[in-house]
Amino acid sequence: MSTSAQPLLEVRHLKKYFAMGQGIKFRKKGTLKAVDDVGFTINKGETLGLVGESGCGKTTAGRTIVRLYEPTAGEAIFEGKNIYSQDEGGMQEIRRKIQMIFQDPYSSLNPRMTVGDIIGEPLDIHGLAKGKERTERIYELLNIVRLNPEHANRFPHEFSGGQRQRIGVARALAVQPSFIIADEPISALDVSIQAQVVNMLEELQEKMGLTYLFIAHDLSMVKHISNRVAVMYLGKIVEVARSSELYKNPLHPYTKALLSAIPIPDPDVEAERKRIILEGDVPSPIDPPAGCRFRSRCKVSVERCKEAEPEFLDAGGGHMVACHLVK
C-alpha cells in the first residue's frame, strides 16, 4: 500500500451541533456538540482509522462528511472541492465518488427489495447502466464480493450477517467510488466473519485503489487495516499518528487507556498485563467539561487542564496530540 502524500479528503474545523429540546415542549434546552472542531487529512490510497468510545461522535463525523447531516461549521475538501458548498448537481457528482458501508447489515438493506435491485439501485439513480448491461454489472459486483449470481433474486433476510455485509459492500462499489466511509462495518458481525470482511476490504483497496475512512471501536482490528489512526473523545480528535507509532508510543492519556484494554492472546502475558481503568462515564456532550475534555477522567490532569483547552500540536514526525502534558 503506497501512500503518496496527495490528500484526497481534507476536513477542517468540522462542527456538528444538534439543538436539544426544540419545539413547543418545555424541555431542558442546550446544544449537543457531537462533533466539535474536528480536522484530519486522508491521503489517496490510505486507510485512516477513527476510533473512540460509543457516543464520541465518530459516526456523526462520518455521516456529516457525506452530508447526511448538514454541518454546523467547517469544510471538507474532496478532490479540491468543498463538499458543503456544492449545489445539487455537484453533490450528485461527489456522491458517486464517496460511498458508505453501514454498521448493521440487518437494517442497511431494504427487506422488500431483491439483492439484485439493492445493488442495481445506484446504477438506476446515476443512470449508469440499463437492461442487460445492468444485469451483467450486478452479476459482476456479486462476483467481486464472492456471492453467486443466483443470489440476485433472493431477499436480504435469506442471507447471513457476513453475506449481507458483503451485499452492502457491493452496493457501495456499484458507482465505482474512490473513497469509502466504513462505519463500524464489522462490529455487528461474528468474530469469525470479521476477518473475512476486513480481508475483502483490503483486497478491494489494493485492486481498485480505494481510500477508506474506517470507523470502529475495536483497536486491534483498526491496527490491522489502518495506515494512520485518529483517536476521538467527546467530539474532538485527541491524537493522530501512523498506526505502528500510535500503538508503540501513545502520547495522550486517553489513547494509553484505550490501548491497555486490548487483550493479548497469550495467557501468561495477559495475567501480567496492567490495565489503565478509566473511571466514571463519558461526560455529557451537551455540557462538556471546560478546558481539556478528558480531564474529568484523566489520572494525570493538572491545574492547567481546567483552564485552557490543549492545542492540537505535532509532537514530532506527524504524531499529532492534544494534551498539555506532552512536550
Added chain:
Amino acid sequence: MELSPGLFQPVARQGSEAEAIVRPSVTYGQDAWRRLKQNRAAMFGLVLIIVLLILAAVGPYFVPYSYSDQDLDRTGEGPSWQHLLGTDLHGRDQLVRILYGARISLTVGIFASLINLTIGVVYGGISGLAGGKVDNIMMRIVDVLYSIPLLLYVILFMVIFQPGLQNVLLAIGLVYWTDMARIVRGQILSLREQDYVLAARTLGARQWRILMRHLVPNALGPIIVTLTLKIPEAIFTEAWLSFVGLGVSAPMASWGSLASDALSSIRSYPHLLLFPALAISITMLAFNFLGDGLRDALDPRQRR
C-alpha cells in the same frame, strides 16, 4: 476409542458451495399468506367476501326478476320458493334487490377506500418524510378535521351536491383518509431513520424515490390492514347515508335504503328489515375478520 489427529481434518469446501442458500426462496407475501391460512376467522371472512363479490357480480342474472318487476299478487310476502327472500310492499323480489344493493355497497366500499388510500398515503408520506414544521402543520390540519365527527363533513358534502352513487363515493373517499394519513405518517417517521434509507440518501436518491421505493413498501402491512378495515366503514357510512335519504336515490336500491324503506312497516313485515340488515352485518363482519387476520399475518414480528 482412539483419537488421532487424522480425525480432525477439516472438510474440504469450495468457496461458492459455502455461500449457497439451501432454503427455498420464501417471499414476504408467501410467508404472510401461509400465516393467514392458519387463521380460521380470517379465512372465513375471505371466503365470505369472495362469495359476496361473485353474488354481486353474477347473482342478479340467476334470478328471473328485475329489481323493478312487480308481482302485485304477492306484496309483502315472506320467503317462498318463488321469492327466496320474500317480496316488498310493491311486490318486488327482495333477493334481487339485495343483490343489486350488494353491488352498490361493495362498489362504494372498495372505491371510497381506494380514494382514502391514495390521499392518505401521499399526505401521510409527505408529512412523515418532510418532518419538522411541515409535518407539524400538516398533522394539526388533520387534528382539526378529526375534531368534528367525520360523518358531518360527509352530510355537508351530500347536502351541497346531489345525492347519487358517484357523490356518495366521493364524499366518503375525500373525508375518511385521516386515519390512513396518520398511520402512514407514523410508519414513515420510524422507517426513515433506518440505515437502508440513509444508504439510499448517500447514493443520491431523490425524496420521491425514497418514499415510493423504500418507505411505502415497508409500511405496506399496516396500510393493507387499514384499507381492509376502511372498507366496512365506508359500506356502513353509505348504508347510513341511504338510510337517512342522502345516499343513492330510487329506483336504485342500496342496503341502507332497503332497510330505511322497511322501517315504516317493521311491525307487519319484519323480514323486509331483517334481510338487508343481515347483509350489512355479515359483510362488515367478514371484512373485519379479514382485517384482523391480515394484521396478524403481516406483522413482521410474527415472522418465523
